[in-house]
Amino acid sequence: MPIGSKENFDIGSDKPSNPVERDGSWRRGLRRMTDSDAFELSEDAIDFRTSSDLLQEERRALRKKLIILVAALVVLFFLSLSISVSEYEYYSPLEVLSCLGLRIQMFFQDVFTTATPLNVTQAMEIQPHYYEVMTRFGISLMTVICGVLLALAGTLYQNVFRNPIAAPTMLGVSSGINMGLIALVLLFQSSASYMTGYRYLFCYGGAILVLLVVMLSGRAVSGRRSFSVVDMLLVGSIISQLLGTVTTYIGYFYMDDTLWEVYYLISEQIKVNTEVISYISLFTVFVVGVVPIFLLRFSLNAMSFSDTDSKFLGVNANRLRFISLVCGSIMVIAAQIHCGMIAMVSLVVPHLSRFLFGAEFKKQFFGNILIGALLLLFCRNIAAMIPFLEDGLPIGTVVSFVTMPIFVWMLAIQQRSWE
């Protein structure tokens, strides 16, 4: 008996419930389609979608996810502006919007001269919380940038070392920052807290010095053979340990309490500092670190294969690994100086973005960046909202508390055996 189309079987009508009698189909010699019919027909089914159609579908899905993430980031950023920096109070969105409007007005008044030029004092008379909101803007911007840097560095390290627990702390450039700070304090003694320009110079300089030493030792250790990544890792961990111990002992012998206070003061001030110099340094780091990775994002998958496979592909995997490590280290240095080292972000976010966007680096790149920014901004908001003693919660603690359930959830979704 041939099968009738679904228009013949009208469920809403007051026909008899017997499906065969429901309309005149049985009389016309038609029957209802059953599951076995569908199974038989599926054998002859042809999927007319071409590869470009499938690619387009994939791209559309990716774009949808990215748009959702960007929207979430914008909303979270806007919400973060309404959380105060010092007092635990919240400003209404209207207030925040008018502060932003005032800032835009001040920005444009140099171009379009208005009758009444605005400056900060007048803005604060109009909006009493203007300065707070603008400070918070700077902090949130810094947090977003640091989240981007941390997440990207984490992905790069995990791809280079082909190890799911590779974190950027492994290469040990953070000890260089410590060394730079102690050098600054020992050189300038009590007046080190006034040297705002030299702070960044010393920290970045120390860290880049350590990076150079690690790279050169790694290359020396690998010998004439091509650059081996594991050697550099081991050498890097050794050098960081050495430096850390040497710094501790120098600190133990040559620093007294006043100098330690200066040291802690500087290390506090350097984080989330919204002066122009920190933006300049972050911009430099972006150009030097993130832009090469952005340009190379189509080739960076090749690092994850074994050495023989990448040779077949015609990509110089070793050069890519070297570039990734250098850029990743620079990103980590900047993130540590401006935000404090938060290894959890670098560990979790690559797993998350791999789960959401797939393992290819070009698909993962933007998702990684956005998820990292989102995570860090979210943790910063939570840390600012909880009135813990005077200074509030340290952001590293909040990050580890927030990422723990994310990790557990991720592990629960994946079905893995011991391998």
Add this chain to the structure above:
Amino acid sequence: MPDVLKGNDADSAKRPEKKPTDVFGSTESPEDVRSLFSKTTRPDETEGPQYGYSKIRLHKNEEVSPYAATVDARYAMDPRKRAIVLLSVGVFVFFIIAVFLPDQVFSINNLNISLAWWIEGFKENVENLTALITLQAYSGGIEFKVCQYIICLMAGAALGISGALYQGTLKNAMASPSTLGVMSGASLGSIIYILFFYSGGAITTTVISMEEFSSQYAGMNIFQYILATQMQALFTLAGSTIIVMLVLLIARVAGRGKVSKVALIIAGQVFTATIMGIISLIRYWLTYRGDTAQLEAVQSIATGTLSVTFTWLDVVLVAIPVSLGIFIIMRLRSRFNLLAFDDEEARSMGISTTGTRNLVIGICTILTAVVVAFCGTVGFVGFLVPHLARKLVGPDFKYLVPATALLGAALVMVANFLTNQCLNGMGMGSITGIVGALVFLVAVIRQRGRGNADWV
């Protein structure tokens, strides 16, 4: 038979006759057939990691080895076994030297490099050791030094073995005993003890008289005495074991009954980060409260070194679990080689993978926890020593386990020795890193270009 094959034609007359060179050496005489069964190979023809058993070379047909008259290379000891024997001899000799030499030679406070002072100190040590060995009452404080070095020995061995086994089980070259969160659990346990049960300041050694001492602990039996004096160590032990069990539980629950090694490592790291966050919160809170005594104690825990004086009781308390664990591992060490394979292959070779894995993780956790409870967080030994030992003797656990034990013991003893000489014995956590780092750098630089850690 065609002339070409017989070699009688014009072409083969032009070519010089060449004997085929054998891979295993010349086989010109029947005696040399034994070279086919020697354990050594030509290093030129091998590829991949060179583990030290390439150090013996067979001389080629043309050259004569300068040692041919003295040493027949075919009867040499297996280089891996030889390395272990040399290491054990070295450890023993260094122990003797470290105990006999006087302290504080290169200290920053007093540069006593004069020979007279050395000989004085040496004589004093000899007298004290004689008094100790002949069980006299007064031995001048040398027993603290002996106990310290014995504990360094055991701690180094325990950490080295647990590091090697963790790296083998988790199949990750970056694994170490602190991967599963033992160190952070230990810190948390100590800090809980300090917050709730302890009113004093940082742990220091004070000299009190025998009457005071015996009046404090009068009327206790041995278990109550241990409980009373080693409370912090017990809390540390409990803290680390509880945290590791939590990590295993979470990894198992997340994997819905199955434990994935990636899940285990990640859970351990997440837990470590969380606990470090909690500890920093506690430190902030204590700073806010201004409780300096407890704050000092917490700071000393968090930095990871303990300047504790060890007594014979500490030695016994460390020796029992450590020697038991090492004994079990030494008996089963060949079995752990099979863990390098996949689950199914290993099971087809005859071991129970889950049982062996549980045993390994349990014993290594106990070893590490005991060491951390008594010596503070010594983080670098468990990561570095297995890599070094693997460069010496190769990845076979039959040789790797003794080698890591001996190398770890040597490293920690050397570090302790240097701390005693140069600084005021500030504890072995920090300077172990320097010593291990330098040793590793030397080893790695000597081995550069030859078979790096491609097995990772």
